[in-house]
Amino acid sequence: MTFYDQVKALTKRIPHGKVASYGQIVALTSTPRAARVVGWALHTMDVESGIPWHRVINSKGYISTTCPTHTANLQKQLLTKEGVTATKRNGLWWIDMKNYQWQN
DNA sequence: GAGCTGACAATAG
């Protein structure tokens, strides 16, 4: 079980209609300080991988992806599709963590 | 095989 596998497993555990921050995911892994690696792990998880990568956002509740294949707009659409309300703030999509954050 | 890069978070100033 590598760190990558843990991220993958934890991401799949995020319930429908909820979101989780990097901090949450990282805290549940064996390496709580490797927040950056989560980004890489999610990057390799394609849309067709069956992994709900769009349910993972940064600690501030913003969608901070810079990947051309995983645009913020795409992520927002997927979240909205699941009942998660995303608001436009500072040109970025923002999710209300108090209402939609995954509580283990 | 060594070094660089990258969807970030936490701590210090």
Next chain:
DNA sequence: GCTATTGCCAGCT
């Protein structure tokens, strides 16, 4: 409260 710096691991060059 905000800005700057450090740590971490996997994949790519």
